[in-house]
Amino acid sequence: MPIVRDLGLALGLVKRSVRARRTRKQLAKRDLTLTAPRPGVVRVAVYFADGPVNLYQIRQWYAPLAHLNRTTPVAIVVRSPATMLALLSESPVPVAYARQVADLEAFVESQPIAMTLYVNQNSRNFQMMRYARMWHVFVNHGESDKMYMTTNQFKTYDYAFVAGKAALQRLGAKLWDYDLDRRAILIGRPQADHFAGALPYTPDGRIVVLYAPTWEGDRPAAAYGSIASHSALVPALLATGRHRVVYRPHPRSGVRDPDYRTAHEGIKRLIEEANRKDPAAGHLFDDGPDLGWQLAAADVAITDISAMVYDRLATGRPLLIARPVSPEAEVDEGGYLGSAEWVTADQASDIVRLVDRVLLDSDARERLDFWAEHHFGDTTPGVATRRFESAVALLESRWHEFAAQSPRPEASPSGDASEAGPDDGDDSHRD
Structure with missing residues (x-):
């Protein structure tokens, strides 16, 4: 019945609101400076606007990002309070909390970001993508033959890091007027070089x-x-x-x-x-x-x-x-x-x-x-990690090339500073 459904929806909204307030209070008690990046160092930002339900998308990048961070400073940009709570205890790289657009602008202005990586197609990605003087790169959160892998949203980004020849064929068959040779860069699957976790059982022949x-x-x-x-x-x-x-x-x-x-x-x-x-x-x-x-x-x-x-x-x-x-x-x-x-x-x-x-x-x-x-491509351990980091280095060199041609810093883009990231329970991205 419509009335029962509406009551259920209203109850769900109340529960999410209460949970979100509780999360924000917990976060307010934490010292966020302990995990924040130092000003003036971040070269690679990883933008994650989702709530905790989609943490699996960023978690699979932890190990490759931690390896990259040894030579190229990395930070994950988080918009959701509940996601920030989770990353405070588990992220292997610095985390910047930018719930409000004003926070995001302050982060961008304080860091020499050469590129921002995106692990999904969340519509809130556009709040970061309006910033110029950096590359916007779609890295995805997996390789598959789902319809999601050929969405026209690939064109939104300056570049895409893709796994291999299959991805190139897939995109070439679906996307009109997309410059694969320049905008799609092959990196393999760096996550496979960093399989995580110890066996929770003792092998016994089963x-x-x-x-x-x-x-x-x-x-x-x-x-x-x-x-x-x-x-x-x-x-x-x-x-x-x-x-x-x-x-x-x-x-x-x-x-x-x-x-x-x-x-x-x-x-x-x-x-x-x-x-x-x-x-x-x-x-x-x-x-x-x-x-x-x-x-x-x-x-x-x-x-x-x-x-x-x-x-x-x-x-x-x-x-x-x-x-x-x-x-x-x-x-x-x-x-x-x-x-x-x-x-x-x-x-x-x-x-x-x-x-x-x-x-x-x-x-x-x-x-x-x-x-x-x-x-x-070559699945020899370590090869994909090197290809990923070489792709980052390539774009950093292109960043220097373009930055030299337009040395003046741009004005910050206008935006509603009251805009915020998702609270606990956000389910805006589902693929």
Whole structure:
């Protein structure tokens, strides 16, 4: 009923407002100078306007940014109080809190920023992008064949750091009049050089299966999530006694679809029950901040169409992909997905046989090796990090070239100083 729905929306707004006030009070008690960058040093800013629900997008950049910060000063610019609270304790590089536009202007004026990196397409990126005398660079938060990877928003940025040849082909096929040769710079996947986290279990001969589904999506064309449609695969693996399941769902799983959340909670309960029956099994529900050990340690990974496909692809290890059940979900099979090992919903209960098959299939391994090179180039450890830092150095040299041609500092752009970043609970960006 409309009245019930409206009451629910109103209650949600009140709860978010109370939570936001509580967060701001907590933040007011913290000494933000301890993690703030020193004036006059930052060359690379990383702009993150989202709330904590999307922290996974910036977390995966922590290690490459920390490595870059050894030679080129880096700072993350945060707009949300709740996000700032989180980064105070976990960011490996300095963090600038700029909730108001006036704070953002003060930060920009106090730093010799050569470029700003953006990990998503949040509409609030435009509050930073109005500043000239710096490059604006889209670095994204993953490599995939989602429709998000060819959005026309790429044209908004001066440059884009992309993974490899597959990304160039994707953009060239979709974007009109986009200068790939100059504006798209190949860096591979530097995150793969810094897989994070220690194993939370002791290897014991069990076959480790990572199940890393995405969320349900906000429109039919992006309905890639498998938690509800393929949930039979988890109990099938739990029942064997020879598999260890690591369940790492997308942080947004179930935020829009109650049935999807119910299926997600059901999988968590199954894992708890299986561990009670056999504590040595060591099945895991994993929602921690570290991402990397899961991809590197799993004998087989099962993912949806998402960046997790390509993060796993970079390891060259066996991979299965859950085929979306929605007929409207866009599946681009012109690239790796055309050669992938698929799991349909009606095959979910037969997952043990499929896992055994990909573990022993030499043809599948050869296909993985080919597509890993196509998407990421040289995946030798350390190469992508060097390519990322070389791309930063290239743009810094171009910055010096253009700055020398126009030495006068510009006036600060006008803006409403009352504009603020998102408070806790912001969900403005969902890809």
